[in-house]
Amino acid sequence: MKTISLLGATGSIGVQTLDIIRKHPDSFQLAAFSAGKNEQAAQNIIHEFEPALVSVMEKEAAERLQLQFPSVRILYGKEGLEAAATIAEADTLVNAVIGSVGLEPTLKAIKAKKNIAIANKETLVTAGHIVTAAAQQAGVHLLPVDSEHSAIFQSLQGEQEKNISRLILTASGGSFRDKQREELESVTVEETLNHPNWSMGAKITVDSATMMNKGLEVIEAHWLFDLPYEQIDVILHRESIIHSMVEFHDRSVMAQLGSPDMRVPIQYALTWPDRLPLPDTTRLNLAQIGRLHFQEIDFDRYRMLHLAYTAGRTGGTMPAVMNAANEEAVAAFLDRKISFLQIEEIVERTMEKHTPVQSPELEAVLEADIEARATVRSLLS
């Protein structure tokens, strides 16, 4: 029996994590969760899973829930998030919050000796050096939840790190993969949110269209698998059936494939190194799919991916700056304040204005994040 604390229970990954817990009551138990502003969803989760602790975003919501559920400990805000992350009953933290808010609770959970199932890209992107060092020191595992990193993780089972030649992340190309760069000038928010393969949250769907999502994954892969950027490649694969690959130095390539269903990697992170059945997911039928397509990445077309490699190679505070700038720029795009191509323009200009600090402490990372957001605001005003 694994006891789980779930940060971000009402988001896309959170809901699917709850489905996994629901399907395997003998294997998993929910000890705590955090939710955003959706009070009704939080109520439903408390009813169904009876956790010991719940954290919501706002004080008023926490007070209302506390009256409804007197036997559950209801907290709110940053403190609530950290209490949920470190609850003694849990052995595993599923970090499925969106954005850099996931960083500090994850570090606290690592120090509290929890294994981390990590769906929150920003945690590793902004502070990969801190998080991986902390995990190593605490002797806990960082278990990828993203389908790409899970594919790599699965491909590495039974293998030795010294034999890895390179990681090959697959990228669907996002909503606009069939558009030329000049066609991107005028795309709308609605078009951007119409992802061909996956149904995800708005932020990540925009990141998928700009390919910042893949950029964040490249940086995350760098930290998760301890490999230089020279050994991390990206290939366009529109069907998203091969979720990613590992090439070894004998030129053998291992890959993990499947129908697009995030519950498979989520469950794998929770069952690893074992597997449990997941009978209601769609079985892969390659004959029905017929063809898988592959194409080289054009870094001029997908400039955000180029920026992410640059940020990753620069290191230090630069990935945190890139990530914060991207969060702000995507929010501005979703608020219809800027155009699609201005997202990358803002990220690039914010990165240019930043003087990176190498091997930053957590505080310097957080400062760089704040500074980057301020830069974006000044660029937008």
Place this chain on the structure above:
Amino acid sequence: MKTISLLGATGSIGVQTLDIIRKHPDSFQLAAFSAGKNEQAAQNIIHEFEPALVSVMEKEAAERLQLQFPSVRILYGKEGLEAAATIAEADTLVNAVIGSVGLEPTLKAIKAKKNIAIANKETLVTAGHIVTAAAQQAGVHLLPVDSEHSAIFQSLQGEQEKNISRLILTASGGSFRDKQREELESVTVEETLNHPNWSMGAKITVDSATMMNKGLEVIEAHWLFDLPYEQIDVILHRESIIHSMVEFHDRSVMAQLGSPDMRVPIQYALTWPDRLPLPDTTRLNLAQIGRLHFQEIDFDRYRMLHLAYTAGRTGGTMPAVMNAANEEAVAAFLDRKISFLQIEEIVERTMEKHTPVQSPELEAVLEADIEARATVRSLLS
């Protein structure tokens, strides 16, 4: 350092095995080998690798080689093959002979506690129950060399048998994959030997065109991975880039991919569970390949595959009969005595005439083999 005995050193797999040994002189050493009728090739191998023991097919050749190489033990025939297979210095036998002649030396080698890198399909097809039981009793490993079984074996590293849902073997479709069944009536030996993806020996290239090769692989997979035929599927994949796959019960599919180069699976069998570099093999470039195609198997079109499943499910002596009938029929085809489609007709009729013995001892297997060959001769006369 692994010390290797290589049966079938002058065949396609044998030559590539020697190349692997040549590339890694610090990892591998050749203790013994067997060769067929190519005396010049045997001389060259002795010169280069300086083995302690060599077995050739005929007495006269052995005598000539003995005069040339007085310090090497030169034997011939069945006894020579068994002496090479069981030589004390070797820890691993690479069984790369063609046809059912590989069976008895392999069993002797297992009893002599050698791990078996098994490229000889017939060994498992005709006596899988005997070979796997012997290997288990002796505590030795059966390491697949075939690219398909190696792909499955690689996909199973770090995994548990209980979690396997099915094996998915890929089939290129052979020389005639774009031909309708009625077009096969008139195909020639030359057309048959022109395989689109792999350069192999004549017998295996014909088997690839009839898809008996895949049928033998299905039976081999049954024994190697201890799974019922219901859990072994075949899919058409013309590019032979995905070498085979394993689906687990969480619907995750693991696959091994690569450029067509048999040295990769040969080397993996010898380095397992580790890997060694193989720098001069072609690196997989999926973007350059562009598309991978998949198609369901039509069992009416590929009737030999249907026969193989039938033989496998029938069990007992039936796979040995099917295999012997196929060897004889393919030889008759290569001798231009029968047409391409008559190969399967002969195999089917030979199987129909056989009354299978269940759980046969080795002697009964060998008798069934002899009986089947006699049946084919009577059908041909």
